[in-house]
Amino acid sequence: MGLSVVIVALWVLSTSVVRGGKVLVFPQDGSHWINMKVIIEELHSRGHSVSVVRPSDSWYIKGTSLHYKSITVDVPGGADEEFFRSFVSRQIQIQREGKSAWTRLSLDMELKDRFSEMHRKVCEMVIHMFGDKELMESIRETQYDLVLTDPANGGGVMLAHYLKVPLVFNVRWTVHGEAHFAIAPSPLSYVPFPIAELTDEMGFSQRVRNVFAYVFRQHLYRRAVGPPYSALVSRYFGPGVDYFSLFQAADLWLMRVDFVFEFPRPTMPNVIYMGGFQCRPAKPLPRQLEEFVQSSGQHGVIVMSLGTLVGQLPRDVADEIAFSFAQLPQKVIWRYKGDRPTALGNNTLLVDWLPQNDLLGHPKTRLFVSHGGTNGIFEAIYHSIPMVGVPLVFDQHDNLSRMKAKGAATVVDIATLDRNIFSRALTEVLHEPSYKMNMQRLSELHRDVPMKPLDSALFWIEFVMRHKGAAHLRTESYRMPWYSYHSVDVMAFLLTVVLILLLATFVIVRWLLFRMCCRPKMKHD
Known part of the structure; x- marks a missing residue:
């Protein structure tokens, strides 16, 4: 009995996997x-x-x-x-x-x-x-x-x-x-x-x-x-x-x-x-980074990354962002490779690279400032971190507009960004509870799957x-010509049939009326 069970189990396993x-x-x-x-x-x-x-x-x-x-x-x-x-x-x-x-x-x-x-x-x-x-x-x-x-x-x-x-x-x-x-x-x-x-x-x-x-x-x-x-x-x-x-x-x-x-x-x-x-539970941070995060106390940490394509921002934009960060009680970890902004505060750490998923999963992270790439957005959803978006190119504007529509992000336009606009965006997301609540709801929905x-x-x-x-x-619909895919030929055929029937009806009625009107009157004695 035991041997047969083992044989069946091995057979099931062998049919459910692919050999290399x-x-x-x-x-x-x-x-x-x-x-x-x-x-x-x-x-x-x-x-x-x-x-x-x-x-x-x-x-x-x-x-x-x-x-x-x-x-x-x-x-x-x-x-x-x-x-x-x-x-x-x-x-x-x-x-x-x-x-x-x-x-x-x-x-x-x-x-x-x-x-x-x-x-x-x-x-x-x-x-x-x-x-x-x-x-x-x-x-x-x-x-x-x-x-x-x-x-x-x-x-x-x-x-x-x-x-x-x-x-x-x-x-x-x-x-x-x-x-x-x-x-x-x-x-x-x-x-x-x-x-x-x-x-x-x-x-x-x-x-x-x-x-x-x-x-x-x-x-x-x-x-x-x-x-x-x-x-x-x-x-x-x-x-x-x-x-x-x-x-x-x-x-x-x-x-x-x-x-x-x-x-x-x-x-x-x-x-x-x-x-x-690509999302996964957060791993422990490197020692120096963990010490910086822990030094934030009850205020927590803001993570900023504008992706792999942005080596540096225009100097004046970087200075406006740095000034806004310097006014906050939170600590900031900013992935940035450009020249050091003149307005950079003591609360802001510039890094060439950061473990984004692990930082977003850290219990002290309060906010994610992002360009709006889908990898970063889904990591923010997975770890339920609300966002301030600074879209730059490609699909980033649309990605962040979706998160804004779902109440989990606010968006800042790079063309008009200054210290006042950026500071208002940061303060709004940090202190308005609905952003965190909406992101938590998205995270629960995202994680609640059978596989x-x-x-x-x-x-x-x-x-x-x-x-x-x-x-x-x-x-196989892609093989169909556009007029077949959209049933334009069918609609044209049906419209033609209807027009022919209407025309035939009109001709018949007209002919009958003509016959009735032209019928010779009978003489009565």
């Missing part, structure tokens, strides 16, 4: 690599073999690691540190010049030009790979079970289709913007387009703004990424293939948000939500390995 699979990763460099690395390390811990494709000038992705084998392609990848730092500095400069429509257009044009350059270099990297017969033969011989990629660039998408292996996304953004708009029905009447900074409750003027933002930005995306990817796809997959249909054909979309952050909206069966998957987000992500990656894809979850 082989995963080929084509990541996006920069801050996106931080969350991709979390998944890679977890895959490695489960016995899977991971290979990571990286350009020779990679910024974050190291050539050697205990968790993966690197495949270094000897060409620039188009997204090095200098590229992003100069772009962010330029974006801040343009924003500070004013809030006019011309400023908004200038920001968008700068975005288009820089990203067009980046995607062109990604395509050159892919062409170099495909042209290296020895490299591609080595990749084919490895017989990877799937390609895991961040579709903020298209390199991994092209590689998966070239190798004909299942494709899994670690995604928030594609080359065409927010990922939901690429895969799921997105009615603009109640689904806010990210850059519009709206909620799911829109009046008429807001819906007009939402539609305009969607149409304009989609046009911009196509102008930026269409030429290099269309040429690449035409060269390797045939002239009749739309490059974006290869993105839409992905087996699985691991979405780096959840509905604590996202507004309610339609979704699809192959979209798996893993918002906050941890990272475990869910890994389950579905292994699911794709076990079943050689997930075609049964994937809609």
Whole structure:
């Protein structure tokens, strides 16, 4: 009896796991690599073999690691540190010049030009790979079970289709913007387009703004990424293939948000939500940092980080922020690499790097000043720390507008930031209890799930390995022309039928009336 139980238990375990699979990763460099690395390390811990494709000038992705084998392609990848730092500095400069429509257009044009350059270099990297017969033969011989990629660039998408292996996304953004708009029905009447900074409750003027933002930005995306990817796809997959249909054909979309952050909206069966998957309980701080935190007493600590792309702020802005911090009883830990602000107070510690998750999870942390990246936002939600947002570029304005709409943050515009505005924002969030209460509620909702987000992500990656894809979850609607997808042809057909029936009825009635009017009168004797 005991032996049979053991045999059944072993059989169940053997059917629920994947024997060491082989995963080929084509990541996006920069801050996106931080969350991709979390998944890679977890895959490695489960016995899977991971290979990571990286350009020779990679910024974050190291050539050697205990968790993966690197495949270094000897060409620039188009997204090095200098590229992003100069772009962010330029974006801040343009924003500070004013809030006019011309400023908004200038920001968008700068975005288009820089990203067009980046995607062109990604395509050159892919062409170099495909042209290296020895490299591609080595990749084919490895017989990877799937390609895991961040579709903020298209390199991994092209590689998966070239190798004909299942494709899994670690995604928030594609080359065409927010990922939901690429895969799921997105009615603009109640689904806010990210850059519009709206909620799911829109009046008429807001819906007009939402539609305009969607149409304009989609046009911009196509102008930026269409030429290099269309040429690449035409060269390797045939002239009749739309490059974006290869993105839409992905087996699985691991979405780096959840509905604590996202507004309610339609979704699809192959979209798996893993918002906050990188969050974890706080670890002990380094000794010197812990001593500084403890020295804050009952007032606690403020943590400030504007992400990896901001080396330093304009000098006058940094001085205004430093002056505001100096007036507070709290201690401040500020990740900042620029020149030391002249107004820096004794209560403020400048650091080149900080253990953000561990600091946000410390019981003495009261407030998080952030640029609004999704990694930081979910860590703040996980640890229930209210926020003051200082958005700079990309999706940060929209991310923070969502947190503001949920009552967990207030937002300061970099273009108008001064000591008075920044001090009011800090004081409001520190002393108005609703911010902390709202963030605690979001944290409770975020944590109240049947499976941890990272475990869910890994389950579905292994699911794709076990079943050689997930075609049964994937809609084929992306293959339909736009007029079929929106049933324009059906509506046109039905309208035509109705018009024909109305016309036929009109003709028949007219003919009957004519017959009645023209019937010869009978003579009576």
